[in-house]
Amino acid sequence: MNHSIEIKNLNKFYGKKQVLFNINLSIEQGMFGLLGRNGAGKTTLMKTLATLLPKKDGSITIYDIPIENEKEIRNIIGYLPQEFSMYPSMNILESMDYLAILAGLKKQEKKERIEMLLKKVNLMEHKNKKVKALSGGMKRRLGIAQALLNNPKVLIVDEPTAGLDPEERIRFRNLLSEISQDRIVMLSTHIVGDIEATCENIAILNDGKVLYHGTVNNLLAAADGKVFTKIVSRQELSKLKNELFITSMHTQGKNVYIRFIAENEVSGMNMCEPNIEDAYMLYLKENGTKLLPLSMEEMGGENECYFGRN
Amino acid sequence: MLFWKELKKIIFGVPYFLFVVMLVFVLRSQDVLDFSNSKITKPEPNGNYGTKNEEIPEIIMPAALQSLYAEFQENNYKTYPIGFIKNVKLNDNEQMEIAKMISTITGVDVDKIYTNSSHNNEDMTLDIKGNADIQPDGKGGFIISTQNNSEEKNEQDQQINLTVRDDISYSEFKNLMQKVDDILGGGSAYAPESLISYGVVSLTYEEAVQRYELIKSHDKMTGGYARLFSDYTVAMALSILPVFLAVTMSIKDKRSKISELIYTKKISGIKIIFVRFFATITAVMLPVIILSYLSNITVWSMYKEMKLDYLMPLKYDFGWIMPSAMIVIAIGMCLTELTNTPIAVAVNGLWWFLDINMGMKSVTASYSLFRLVPRHNADIHSYFRIQDFIDNFSNLLVNRLLFVGLSILLVIVTILIYEAKRKGKLNGNNKIREVFTSITNRKSQS
Amino acid sequence: METIKSEKYLPVLQIAKVNLKHNAALSIVVSICIIIITPIIFGIANLNRTESAVPLEMFISFIGIVLLTPIFQPEQNNEIGDLVSSKYVSTNLVYLIRTIYAVFLSIFFIGLFVVYMSMQKCDVTFLLFIGTVGNAVFLGSLGMISAALTENTVVAYMIPLVYYMFNYGVGSKLGNYYLFSMCTPDFEPKIWLLITGILFIFLSLIVKKFKKKFQ
Numbered sequence: 016m017n018h019s020i021e022i023k024n025l026n027k028f029y030g031k032k033q034v035l036f037n038i039n040l041s042i043e044q045g046m047f048g049l050l051g052r053n054g055a056g057k058t059t060l061m062k063t064l065a066t067l068l069p070k071k072d073g074s075i076t077i078y079d080i081p082i083e084n085e086k087e088i089r090n091i092i093g094y095l096p097q098e099f100s101m102y103p104s105m106n107i108l109e110s111m112d113y114l115a116i117l118a119g120l121k122k123q124e125k126k127e128r129i130e131m132l133l134k135k136v137n138l139m140e141h142k143n144k145k146v147k148a149l150s151g152g153m154k155r156r157l158g159i160a161q162a163l164l165n166n167p168k169v170l171i172v173d174e175p176t177a178g179l180d181p182e183e184r185i186r187f188r189n190l191l192s193e194i195s196q197d198r199i200v201m202l203s204t205h206i207v208g209d210i211e212a213t214c215e216n217i218a219i220l221n222d223g224k225v226l227y228h229g230t231v232n233n234l235l236a237a238a239d240g241k242v243f244t245k246i247v248s249r250q251e252l253s254k255l256k257n258e259l260f261i262t263s264m265h266t267q268g269k270n271v272y273i274r275f276i277a278e279n280e281v282s283g284m285n286m287c288e289p290n291i292e293d294a295y296m297l298y299l300k301e302n303g304t305k306l307l308p309l310s311m312e313e314m315g316g317e318n319e320c321y322f323g324r325n
Numbered sequence: 326m327l328f329w330k331e332l333k334k335i336i337f338g339v340p341y342f343l344f345v346v347m348l349v350f351v352l353r354s355q356d357v358l359d360f361s362n363s364k365i366t367k368p369e370p371n372g373n374y375g376t377k378n379e380e381i382p383e384i385i386m387p388a389a390l391q392s393l394y395a396e397f398q399e400n401n402y403k404t405y406p407i408g409f410i411k412n413v414k415l416n417d418n419e420q421m422e423i424a425k426m427i428s429t430i431t432g433v434d435v436d437k438i439y440t441n442s443s444h445n446n447e448d449m450t451l452d453i454k455g456n457a458d459i460q461p462d463g464k465g466g467f468i469i470s471t472q473n474n475s476e477e478k479n480e481q482d483q484q485i486n487l488t489v490r491d492d493i494s495y496s497e498f499k500n501l502m503q504k505v506d507d508i509l510g511g512g513s514a515y516a517p518e519s520l521i522s523y524g525v526v527s528l529t530y531e532e533a534v535q536r537y538e539l540i541k542s543h544d545k546m547t548g549g550y551a552r553l554f555s556d557y558t559v560a561m562a563l564s565i566l567p568v569f570l571a572v573t574m575s576i577k578d579k580r581s582k583i584s585e586l587i588y589t590k591k592i593s594g595i596k597i598i599f600v601r602f603f604a605t606i607t608a609v610m611l612p613v614i615i616l617s618y619l620s621n622i623t624v625w626s627m628y629k630e631m632k633l634d635y636l637m638p639l640k641y642d643f644g645w646i647m648p649s650a651m652i653v654i655a656i657g658m659c660l661t662e663l664t665n666t667p668i669a670v671a672v673n674g675l676w677w678f679l680d681i682n683m684g685m686k687s688v689t690a691s692y693s694l695f696r697l698v699p700r701h702n703a704d705i706h707s708y709f710r711i712q713d714f715i716d717n718f719s720n721l722l723v724n725r726l727l728f729v730g731l732s733i734l735l736v737i738v739t740i741l742i743y744e745a746k747r748k749g750k751l752n753g754n755n756k757i758r759e760v761f762t763s764i765t766n767r768k769s770q771s
Numbered sequence: 772m773e774t775i776k777s778e779k780y781l782p783v784l785q786i787a788k789v790n791l792k793h794n795a796a797l798s799i800v801v802s803i804c805i806i807i808i809t810p811i812i813f814g815i816a817n818l819n820r821t822e823s824a825v826p827l828e829m830f831i832s833f834i835g836i837v838l839l840t841p842i843f844q845p846e847q848n849n850e851i852g853d854l855v856s857s858k859y860v861s862t863n864l865v866y867l868i869r870t871i872y873a874v875f876l877s878i879f880f881i882g883l884f885v886v887y888m889s890m891q892k893c894d895v896t897f898l899l900f901i902g903t904v905g906n907a908v909f910l911g912s913l914g915m916i917s918a919a920l921t922e923n924t925v926v927a928y929m930i931p932l933v934y935y936m937f938n939y940g941v942g943s944k945l946g947n948y949y950l951f952s953m954c955t956p957d958f959e960p961k962i963w964l965l966i967t968g969i970l971f972i973f974l975s976l977i978v979k980k981f982k983k984k985f986q
Contacts, residue, residue: 065857086859094857100850102793113789116782117858117865165859339926347933354941401817409825411814414892561940566933573925667925671801674932678830679812681939 017079019043020064020169020199025073027059027223034059036224038073046195048214049203050295056223057203058097061173064201065094078168090119093162097173099154101146107133107157108142111164118165132160136190152183159190170194172202176209188212211291219298226302231291238289238297243277245284246270262296276300327596331604334577340569344562345612351561352616357554361623365540365549365708368533375706377528378521382495387488388523389502389515390430394487397423397438406512409682413509422508426501432490539711545634547621549708551641554620556702558613563650564698565677567609571657572667574601579665594744598658602736605654606647613650614642645721648728649697655735662742692720699724781860787868794845794869795838795876802834802880809884818893824953827885827899832906832950834880836931838873839911839972842866843918843979844927863980870915870972877907898961902953905965910935910950912971919975919982 020042027035035056051057062068064075066085075082082088101110111133115125133139136156141149149157155175162170175191176184191200192213204210210217210231217234219227227234242262247255252271255261259275266272274287276297289297335341352358368374396402400420402413415423424439431438489498499517506516514522528536540546578584587597617638625633634640653673660669680697691700699721703710714721791799809815813826846852846862856862885900910931918927938950947963 062853065853067853067856086861089857089859092857094854096850096853096857098850099854100848101854102845102851104793104796109789109793113786113793114855114858116785116789117855117860119782119859161854339921339923340929343926343929343933347937351937351940354944404814406814407812409813412817412819412822413814414817557940561936565936569925569929573923576925667928670925670928670932675808682812 048210048217051220093167095158238294242289243284374528374533404512547637555645568657568673575661648725651732652728655732692717827903835907835911840914902961905961908968909964912968916975919978
C-alpha cells in the first residue's frame with residue numbers, strides 16, 4: 016500500500032474564478048507543512064482533501080483511495096477546520112460522543128477512545144464544560160482530540176496555532192509532532208515558526224500555485240549566502256527599506272537590527288545562516304511575488320512572522 | 326447616511342421580496358386593487374337596499390327565542406368564546422335552567438318544555454351532525470351555517486306554541502338572555518350585546534338616500550374604498566409580515582458576527598435602533614402607499630362631477646395601516662434583541678391568528694381597544710358603512726394611538742436591551758438558552 | 772497500524788438520540804405548547820366532523836412547520852458544518868434521520884390530539900387524522916425546501932407561514948393545495964398535500980446533497 020497523499024493536476028474554481036492551479040503534490044508520512052499567505056488557497060486545498068469541497072479536475076488519492084470515494088476517505092482522515100464550533104447546548108463530552116458516533120465508532124471502542132484522547136489533550140477535568148465557554152487553547156485541543164477519534168491515517172489541520180499564546184503554541188506543536196509518528200499530519204499555517212519547529216517537508220502555496228515543494232533543508236540551502244544582518248539607525252532604516260529586501264527587524268535602543276536578503280554587498284553587513292523565514296521570503300521574491308516593505312509595527316515576535324501584506 | 330444604508334439592506338433582501346409579492350398577491354386576490362366595478366350609485370325608489378341590524382325588541386325577542394328553543398331541543402348550543410365555534414352540551418340541571426328561562430319568557434309550563442327536549446334523545450343531535458357547513462368567507466372568518474330542520478320537528482314533535490309573553494319587557498328579556506349566556510359559558514348569540522344580530526330589518530328608501538348623502542359629504546366617495554383596502558391590507562399582510570423583516574434585520578448582526586464590532590463604534594444605541602425602526606417602517610409602507618393609490622385611482626373617474634378627497638388613501642395609510650405595522654415591527658425588534666431567536670414570529674403569529682379569527686363579531690368589537698387588526702368589512706356593504714365608522718371613530722383613534730405609543734415604548738425597551746448587551750450586562754440569549762438546556766437535560770436524564 | 776475498516780456500522784439510533792436531545796428539544800417543546808394551547812383557543816368538545824376539522828387543519832398543522840423546518844438549521848453554522856461533514860457518517864444521513872423522526876413526531880403529536888378530541892366526544896375520523904398529517908407534512912416540507920435553497924432561517928419559516936396566510940385570503944381557489952379543505956368538507960386535496968409534501972422533503976434532501984457539488 017502506498018502510504019501517501021498523491022495530488023495530480025488539481026484545479027479548483029469558485030464560480031469562474033480559479034483558486035487552485037494545477038497542483039501536484041506527493042505527501043509522505045510525518046509532518047507536512049503547507050505555507051502561504053492569507054488567501055493563497057491553503058484552506059481550499061485542505062477542504063478539498065477533507066472531502067468538503069468537490070474538485071474540478073485532476074486526481075487525488077489518499078492511501079491509494081481516490082478522493083471520490085468519500086466514505087472511505089472520511090474513514091481514514093481526521094480534519095480540524097480553522098474555525099470550528101459545536102452545537103451550543105453540548106459540552107465537551109457530549110460533543111466528543113456525538114462526533115465519535117458520526118465517525119462510526121462502536122460503543123465500547125468509543126468510550127475508551129474518548130477517554131484516552133481527552134486525557135491526552137488534558138481536557139478530562141473539563142469534560143462537562145460547554146464548547147463555547149472554552150479558551151482558544153482548550154478549543155484547539157478539543158479540535159485535535161475530535162479529529163483523532165477514528166485514529167486517522169491522515170490528519171488535516173488548518174491553521175492550528177492561529178490565536179494561541181506562545182506557550183500554548185509550543186505545546187500544540189509538540190502534540191502534533193507526537194501524533195505524526197505513524198501517520199501523515201498535514202498542517203497549514205502562515206506562521207513560519209510552526210513549520211520550522213515541526214516539519215521536514217513543506218510546500219509553499221501562493222495565489223493558488225505551488226511555488227515550492229521539498230524539504231526544509233533544500234529551501235534553506237537556496238538562501239545560503241544571501242542573508243545578511245546589519246545594525247542601522249532609524250534614519251538610515253527608512254532609506255534602506257526601499258533598497259534592501261528586509262526579512263525581519265528588531266529595535267535595539269535607538270538602532271535597529273535588520274536581517275535582509277541581498278545579492279551584492281552592502282557596506283558593514285555580516286553574512287548569517289538563513290532561517291526558514293528568510294528562505295521563504297526569498298522564495299516568494301524570486302518567484303515574482305510583490306512584497307511590500309515591512310514597517311516596524313508589522314514585525315511580530317521572534318518566531319512569528321506574518322506574511323499577509325498585498 | 327445610515328438610514329439609506331439600512332433601508333437598502335432591507336429592500337434588497339429575500340424577506341422583503343417575499344413581503345412585496347405576498348402583499349400584491351393577497352390584495353389582488355381580494356379584489357381591492359381595482360374598484361372600477363364597484364360604483365356607489367344614488368338609490369332609486371322601490372329598490373332593495375340591503376338589511377341592517379337594529380335593536381327592535383319586537384323583532385329580536387321572537388327570533389332569539391326561536392333560536393334558543395331549537396338549540397335547547399337538540400341540546401347543542403353554538404358559542405364563539407374566542408372566535409372559533411364551541412359546541413356546548415348542557416347537563417340535565419342546566420337544561421332545566423334553560424327550560425325555566427324559556428318558560429318565563431313564554432308562560433308555557435316548564436315540564437312541558439323540558440320533556441320535549443332531547444336530553445334523553447341523542448338521535449336528534451346526530452341528525453344535525455354532518456349537515457353543518459363551514460365555508461371560509463374570504464375575509465378571515467368562517468361562516469358556519471347549520472341546515473336547521475328544527476322547525477319541521479317542532480311541528481311534528483309537539484304542539485306547544487311558543488310566543489313571547491306580552492307583559493315581558495325587553496330589559497327583562499335581556500336579563501334572562503344574559504343568564505342563558507352565562508350558563509353557556511359566554512360567547513353565545515344570546516349575550517345582550519350580540520342580541521342585535523336577531524334584529525334584521527330592511528333598509529328603507531329614505532335611509533338609503535341618507536346613507537348615500539353621508540358617503541358624498543363625509544367620505545367624499547373615496548373613503549369607503551380606502552377603508553376596505555386598509556381592512557385587507559392590515560388583516561392579510563401588515564399585521565404579520567413585517568415581523569419577518571424586523572427579525573431578519575435584528576438577527577443579521579449576530580449571524581454575521583459583527584454585533585460586537587458595531588458595539589464598539591461611536592454610534593448611540595438610540596440612533597441605530599430608531600434608524601432601523603424607521604427604515605423598516607419606510608420599507609413596509611412604501612409599497613402600501615403605492616398600492617393604496619393604484620387602488621383608489623380606479624374609482625376617481627367614476628365620480629367626475631363630485632368633490633373627491635385625493636388624500637384619502639394617504640390618510641388611511643398613515644392613520645389606519647401604519648400603527649399596526651409599527652407595533653409588529655417593534656415586537657419583532659424587541660424580542661429578537663432580547664433572545665437572538667426568531668421567537669417573535671411565533672408570538673406575533675399567535676396574536677395575528679387570535680385577532681384575525683375574532684373576525685367581526687360586532688361592529689364595536691371590530692374597533693375595540695386591543696384589536697391588532699381593526700375590521701371594517703361587510704362585502705359589498707363595506708362602502709356604505711360610513712355611519713358605523715363615524716360612530717366608532719373615537720374607538721379606532723384610541724386603538725391606533727395606543728399601538729403607536731406601545732410600539733415606541735417597545736423600541737425604547739429595545740434600545741435599553743441593546744445598550745445593556747453592549748456593556749456586556751445582559752446576555753439574555755445565554756440565560757434563556759441555559760435555562761432551557763438545563764430543563765431538557767434534566768428531562769433526558771430522568 | 773490498523774487496517775482500513777471498510778465496513779463500519781451505522782449507529783442510526785444513537786444519532787437520533789443525540790439529535791433529539793440537542794437539536795430537536797426546542798421544536799418538541801413548541802409542539803407540546805401548540806397542543807396545550809389549541810383547546811384554549813378552540814372549543815373542542817362535541818364537535819361534529821367538519822367542525823373537528825377546524826382546529827386540526829388550522830392550528831395543529833403548525834406542528835409540521837415547527838418540527839420539519841429546522842432540520843438543516845444546526846449545520847447552517849459553517850463552523851459546525853465543516854466539522855461534522857468531514858466525519859465518516861454522511862451529514863445527509865443525519866438529515867434523513869432527523870426528517871424521519873420529525874415526521875414520526877408530527878404523526879405522534881397529531882394522533883395524540885385526535886385521541887384527546889375523540890375523548891371529548893368529537894366526531895374525529897381516521898381521514899381527519901391523515902388529512903392533518905398531510906397538512907403538517909406539506910407545510911413542514913415547504914419550510915425544509917426553503918431552508919435548503921436559501922439557508923436563511925427566517926425565510927425558511929416565512930414561506931410556509933405566508934402560504935398558510937395565503938389560504939386565509941384566497942381560500943378554496945387554491946384547489947388541491949387548499950389547506951382548509953376538510954372544513955368544506957373535501958378530503959381529496961389532502962392526498963395531494965401529503966404526496967407533494969413527501970416529494971418536497973425528498974427534493975430538499977437532494978438539494979442539500981448536491982448543493983455541495985456545485986460550489
